[in-house]
Each structure stands twice: as C-alpha cells, then as structure tokens.
Amino acid sequence: MSIPKSTREYRSQGDGYKNLKLQVSRLNQPKATEVLLKVHAVSLQYRDLMVSKGGYSRQKKNIVPCSDMAGEIIAVGQDVQNYKVGDRVCPNFALDHIHGDPTQETQATGLGGAIDGVLTEYINVPAHSLVLVPEHLSYEEASTLPCAALTAYNALMGPVPLKGGDYVLVLGTGGVSIFALQLAVVSGATVIATSSSDEKLKIASKLGAKHVINYNKTPDWDDEVLKITDGRGVDHVIEVGGPGTIGKCAKATKYAGYINVIGFVAQGSEGIDIRSTIRKALVFRGILIGSVKQFEDMNRLIKAHQIHPVVDKVFSFEQATDAYAYLESQKHVGKVVISVSKN
Ligand SMILES: NC(=O)c1ccc[n+]([C@@H]2O[C@H](COP(=O)([O-])OP(=O)(O)OC[C@H]3O[C@@H](n4cnc5c(N)ncnc54)[C@H](OP(=O)(O)O)[C@@H]3O)[C@@H](O)[C@H]2O)c1
Structure with missing residues (x-):
C-alpha cells in the first residue's frame, strides 16, 4: 500500500457535535518510534459528548475527537521492533500509560481530550501504546475495547x-x-x-x-x-x-x-x-481507564472466553454526527461504532 499524504478528519470547536467539521489535513510520515495506522473503526464514549460541548477538563482547542479505535499498521518507523505492516491493533486511551498507576504526564496523552484523537482516516501513534486485536474480533468490535472495556x-x-x-x-x-x-x-x-x-x-x-x-x-x-x-x-x-x-x-x-x-x-x-x-x-x-499492560491482560481474558463486545449500531464515517446523536439519545445497549474504512 502506498503511504497516504493526507487524511480526512473531523475537528470540533467545542460547540456541539452537530458542528463537527470534516476536513482534509496533511499527514506526516511516522517518526522512528511510531507506526502509521489506517483507522478501520472508531467507537464513541459518553466522554465524546462532553468533549463535543467543550465540557471536558483541559481539552485541546480545535480537536480531532474520540479516543477509541481499531486499525491496521500501514507503515512503521525505523526503530520499531515489535510490530509490522498488516498487524491489527488498538492504541491505548492514554498513549503513554504503559503500566502502573496513571500520572499527570500519562493523563496528558489521552486521545481525543488532551491531544488530537482518532476520528480520522489515518493516524501516527507511538508503538509503545499498541496492543494486538484478539483474532476473533472484527475491527468494529475491537474499536470498543480501549476505554469502555x-x-x-x-x-x-x-x-x-x-x-x-x-x-x-x-x-x-x-x-x-x-x-x-x-x-x-x-x-x-x-x-x-x-x-x-x-x-x-x-x-x-x-x-x-x-x-x-x-x-x-x-x-x-x-x-x-x-x-x-x-x-x-x-x-x-x-x-x-x-x-x-x-x-x-x-x-x-x-x-x-x-x-x-x-x-x-x-x-x-x-x-x-x-x-x-x-x-x-x-x-x-x-477509576481512570487503564494501562497498556492491563489492556494486554484483558485481551487474554477476552480471547480465552471468546467474548464479543456488544455493538448496538454501526454508522458510516460520513454519518458521524448521527452516531453522536444516537449515543446521546441513550437508546443504545453497549457500544455505538463509526466504520471509518470498509477495506
Ligand atoms: N473513569 C473512567 O475511566 C471512565 C471511562 C469510561 C466512561 N466513564 C464514564 O462512565 C459513564 C458511563 O459511560 P459510558 O460510555 O458507558 O456511557 P453510555 O454508553 O453513554 O451509557 C449511558 C447509560 O447510562 C445509563 N443511565 C443513565 N441514567 C442512569 C441512572 N440514573 N441510573 C443508572 N443508569 C443510568 C443508561 O442506560 P439504561 O437506559 O439502561 O439505564 C444509558 O444508556 C460516563 O459518565 C463516562 O464519562 C468513565
């Protein structure tokens, strides 16, 4: 796959999800310790509704929203050892919360809150933030794991x-x-x-x-x-x-x-x-979500019992604001997902 030079991404000014703006932005190549992900699916959280209203503490301005995704590695930085192109992965909610207790520093790496998030077609993330997706899960199912699960x-x-x-x-x-x-x-x-x-x-x-x-x-x-x-x-x-x-x-x-x-x-x-x-x-x-280490432990339990996350409804990337509205209505059971890429 050729490496894309741009990505379609949503941005929020904190003035409600109805005003989310879809735009095209330049995409950087992954740094030495990063991987470039093709985002396949994103799941929504209650928190994303708060971020969309500008009501989240220490929220970045003009933010790419959302924290939870599953996708595929399409390029790796020169120093990345543990992952390869084609791996199916999720980044952790807080990119730098690798193990142990959360800290002010790890909190400052929370996707879609403190820093730009995942409601985009492509994203570069540090390899240390990644976990492999359990094989029995689809991208849509796996996108629900990082925060809620x-x-x-x-x-x-x-x-x-x-x-x-x-x-x-x-x-x-x-x-x-x-x-x-x-x-x-x-x-x-x-x-x-x-x-x-x-x-x-x-x-x-x-x-x-x-x-x-x-x-x-x-x-x-x-x-x-x-x-x-x-x-x-x-x-x-x-x-x-x-x-x-x-x-x-x-x-x-x-x-x-x-x-x-x-x-x-x-x-x-x-x-x-x-x-x-x-x-x-x-x-x-x-409780403040969890670490990469806990994410790996959880995935072992999910794999051992072949648990399938409960995905209530899937919306297309273009229907992202409908997905927000559905989450807000509280008609759902389990998770609301946005399918970003079909292939
Ligand atoms: N601390 C953390 O690390 C962390 C992580 C994730 C989420 N959260 C927080 O946890 C909360 C839930 O998040 P979520 O993503 O699971 O939300 P969600 O998927 O939007 O679920 C909201 C559900 O809460 C239930 N609810 C509403 N009012 C209720 C009440 N009075 N009593 C009992 N249940 C009620 C409703 O279900 P029914 O219609 O079935 O009652 C509703 O559908 C949010 O406040 C979110 O910010 C915190």
Missing part, C-alpha cells in the same frame, strides 16, 4: 480482584456497564443489572445477568439489591451514575465492598453518608 476490567480486577461467587452490581446498560457484565460473568461472578428499560434488561439477562432491576419501576433498587443478596450487599459496584446513584450504591454494598467510582450519567445530589461509610469500611476507588 478497559475501564470495566480495571474496576473489577483492581487491588482486590473479583472472585468466583462474588456479586457485581452494574448500573444501566451503557458501554462500561455491559462490558463489566460480560467480564464479571466469565470470571464466575453473579451479576445484578439495572436499567431504565425492560427491553434493555432482556438483553442484560441474555448476556448472563442473573438478576435485573428496572430503576424507574423500582426507585428503591438498593433495597432490592439487598434482598437479592440476603441482606449482605454486593462485592463490587460499577458506579457510572455519580451524584444520582452513589448513595444508594453505598447502601447496596457489603462491608468492605468496592464502589468503583467511574462516571456521572445520573443527575442528583444524594451524596455519601460518611458515618455509614466508616461503619461499613466501604472502599471508594476512582
């Missing part, structure tokens, strides 16, 4: 990793929660899933959730979780709701259980009861 994996496999027989509570049926459901089920946990919709809960049940609760029909869903667990509470919570759900999650968690603090899709101001937090020795753990 890795966040769920990091939450569940943290300092006190999930054990078979543990209870896991997942809130809603968005990208992070559905991956947490799938990863927890194959690891032997019993999953309790909540959602606004009975139809979505049917999908959660099919994916292996043993117990499901419609949080609109059962506003005291924390009591229901306690009933299901015989009053004990769950071992792990995938807390994507934030201010609107965290108080109920604390009530539904067992003594010394983990509340993995991930997002803030639910409005409200419940707050946390400090006394009962202390009395129950609860662990609140902030």
